[in-house]
Amino acid sequence: MLHVLLTGVSGFVGRRLAHTLIESRKVQVRVSARNSNSSIEGLAPFHAELTPSFDWMLALQNCDVVVHTAARAHIMKEEVVDPLAEYRRVNVEGTLNLARQAAAAGVKRFIFISSIKVNGEQTPLGKPFLVDDAPAPEDAYGISKWEAEQGLQKLAMETGLEVVIIRPPLVYGPGVKGNFASLIQLVKKGLPLPLGAIHNRRSLVGLDNLVGLIITCIEHPAAANQVFLAGDGQDLSTSELLRGVAKAVGRSSRLIPVPASILMLAATLLGKKPMAQRLLGSLQVDISKARDLLGWEPPVSVEEGLKRCFVSNDETV
Template sequence: MCVLPLWGSSEHVVQTKPSPLTVVVTGASGYIGSAFVRYLLQQGRYVLRLVTHSDPDRTLVGNDVSTYLVKDFCEASQWEEVLRGADIVVHLAGRAHMLKERASESAQQYYQPNVQATAVLGEMALKHGVGRFVFVSSVGVNGNRTPVNAPFRESDNPHPHNAYAHSKLAAEQKLLYLAKSGRMEVVIVRPPLVYGVDAPGNFGLLKRAVLRSWPLPLGAIDNRRSLVALDNLVDFLAICMTHPNAANQTFLVSDGEDISTSGLIREMSRAAGVSCRLLPVPIWMLGVVCVFAGKARTINGLCDNLQVDISKARSMLGWSSLVTPIEGVRRAMLGVRNNEANR
């Protein structure tokens, strides 16, 4: 029998299947996926089936690792071999939110990879007796801004603000419907901006600007934003795979310490050992310039407040972050991955 510890308790959960558990990870060669796989490889407790729709990451190898190339995630037959005998699915694949995207095209572009593919995978996982399905969604399902000190909570009504967030909400709803069968547990995780080595999006843009010592007109921004270090997110996902209290729950996750955009840039500069060049340009002036430059979405993501309450993750799962924001930023700026930091 496979005996797994129950986090936050001295009790144990007894699985009805011989160990180790077989875990299917989609998006295994992606930014979050590759870090998550490395984390699981460190644990040495799982048989891993890595799914990608492009060339696999050749560094993700091990005796209990198999790689599957799935060209069409919406084709049910392509999941037969992948899911046969699997215990857990962690679904990270999908179309990510893009900084440069035509609004008129985005809804259609997101539907197939994020909604339809998730529904097909969920149905096939249920068919093959998968016990738990962990889905990485987005805080965008809750919304894109909060009042100061009024963080999002899992119990809030969804308020998706763009096509990407709408697609994630639709995918969540498909999976929760499948969970009603009582034969497969679903766990939904909604992270905010994920930062780390090789991070895409706004963090990647800021990192390049800081390393080049570019003057940034963001010194007047005094907002509060919840972020999650890549190392913290993969640790949280691993807990969601097996913790009994996670079954059929939705969780917001973050580092647990919020930071302003200007404060983040100062920490990034300090970690990289470069001069911090922040200019106190009034926010209204930034807004006008960015609107005319077609960058309104980017500046909103840097100036607005976006906070999440992670008390549910802490109380139900006994989870606490592995690294502080300061350490997370240091690793991101210096190119230190979790497996390197632990050597």
């Protein structure tokens, strides 16, 4: 039986992954978190800090695979003076510190949850990101993930540690936060939204689909030293997404058909251009590599994934 160390167990992806691994009984799971009180089904986490000098050796004893979900995530209201330096300290130096110790401890495989932001922020309509596209991160978070990927790949060549990199787009599911949660609340309140005529295409990944891909990468021999893009395999326009959310919550969608060009102009004048780009622009990913190399298929449809946003994590385990 494989022994797996899962970091970031108190996070959105980490908590769900821990539940699924424990329930499967196929691996022996050890978890870590900054908050040692974040117990999962009675499993006490190892207290850990994602810093350049933290000692991970106790947690890494007899470990076969590390699944690294912990990170400094995108922060809407940044308070530090130099955000990029802080992202690098945690997401780059902290990650590489863990990976170097994992290699020294004899860990075989290191699975790194990166971000589609490594590829960039937008794609032309109908031209999805491919796994081999030249990286083009734009913000501090994306830059830090790309630099961590490069460091891990270098370490893999030096030590023989198998590195698997997964780049998900926006992840949704029970307990989702951020902009997706804000959209859900607007739909639940029945407020009219001027987003009924948006014909973009965006790739998302349901929480259970991402967890399924991670679990496949834990054991699949062909995953070693590969990069995968994650997704549901079904792209949606913003209008379709909002209609899907409304259906999942049992409400009628109240979408007003306002042309995207007018919305973008208004958002630019109001200083909200980045938010408008996320709502109106396209970001598509090609998941064919995971399908072809691993034989993986997203197990949960978008419709079912949206329904699961409105039940607790415990109910969907």
